[in-house]
Amino acid sequence: MGALPVYHYVGIGLLLFLIGAVGVIIRRNAIVMFLCLELMLNGVNVIFMALGRAKGSVEGQVIVLFIMAVAAAEAAIGMAIITSYYRTHRSVDADKADLMKW
Amino acid sequence: MSALLPYMPYALLLLFTLAMAVTGLGVVVLPNPVHAALALLANLVVTSLLYMVMLGAPFMAMVQLIVYAGAILVFILFVIMLMNLRKEEYTFKVWPMRALLGIGAAIVFFFQIFALNPHFVGKAMLGAQGPDAKVLADLIFSKYLLPFELVSLLIFAAAVGAIALAKKRA
Numbered sequence: 001m002g003a004l005p006v007y008h009y010v011g012i013g014l015l016l017f018l019i020g021a022v023g024v025i026i027r028r029n030a031i032v033m034f035l036c037l038e039l040m041l042n043g044v045n046v047i048f049m050a051l052g053r054a055k056g057s058v059e060g061q062v063i064v065l066f067i068m069a070v071a072a073a074e075a076a077i078g079m080a081i082i083t084s085y086y087r088t089h090r091s092v093d094a095d096k097a098d099l100m101k102w
Numbered sequence: 103m104s105a106l107l108p109y110m111p112y113a114l115l116l117l118f119t120l121a122m123a124v125t126g127l128g129v130v131v132l133p134n135p136v137h138a139a140l141a142l143l144a145n146l147v148v149t150s151l152l153y154m155v156m157l158g159a160p161f162m163a164m165v166q167l168i169v170y171a172g173a174i175l176v177f178i179l180f181v182i183m184l185m186n187l188r189k190e191e192y193t194f195k196v197w198p199m200r201a202l203l204g205i206g207a208a209i210v211f212f213f214q215i216f217a218l219n220p221h222f223v224g225k226a227m228l229g230a231q232g233p234d235a236k237v238l239a240d241l242i243f244s245k246y247l248l249p250f251e252l253v254s255l256l257i258f259a260a261a262v263g264a265i266a267l268a269k270k271r272a
Binding site for chain 1: 111112115118119122123126127129130135138139142145146149152153156157158159161162165166169170173174177178181182184185187200201203204207208211212214237238241242246249250253256257259260261263264265267268270
């Protein structure tokens with residue numbers, strides 16, 4: 001089997017991060033914004049995996065493991081916030097969340 | 103056939119990139135949140151396949167499937183289901199500003215792709231077996247023991263916080 005230069009993988013990761021970032025900016029639905037956030041995290045994971053692999057070390061995978069754990073915690077908190085927001089506003093429109101705006 | 107063999111990795115890479123782009127754009131573009139979540143699921147599965155096939159990390163591929171596709175996504179789908187959301191109505195009032203910001207971010211990140219140094223570090227082998235879970239465990243439970251324990255604390259705090267936030271006020 002052949003070998004691929006690592007920057008191809010970094011390109012894939014950047015592409016995922018790009019799509020996620022654009023999604024966070026242009027969508028209004030808080031849940032979909034959250035999904036796009038996960039997309040960004042996933043892109044970073046791909047880059048970590050590829051660079052760790054290219055360096056021949058496992059530490060990239062260790063970092064990815066930690067990122068996944070933090071993403072799980074973040075999902076729990078994020079969904080709880082969205083639930084409690086939905087309870088008071090009957091929508092998850094991020095534009096209508098203006099309690100702390102001034 | 104054997105003359106085509108050197109191009110195999112590039113064909114696979116192209117396939118993976120296309121799959122990633124299509125499913126990722128699905129998350130951004132689809133108006134129904136359930137469809138967006140399912141597109142994210144497809145994206146996560148493709149990522150898992152990338153880890154398995156291209157980066158020689160079957161353990162991480164499995165963790166990716168179990169944690170992301172199995173836990174986080176089911177969780178998000180449950181919340182969407184409970185809220186019974188309608189389709190998002192794209193408003194065109196705020197559209198120009200938002201689109202401008204989005205396009206700006208897209209341009210910045212797109213040129214970052216070209217700013218990559220092609221001669222940077224080594225090559226990632228295709229399909230070759232990477233370090234297995236045992237090596238990973240050795241590292242986590244020695245050098246990264248403190249971060250590991252801190253992450254467990256973080257998850258505990260997140261669980262308690264989620265209950266406190268989502269609980270119905272009496």
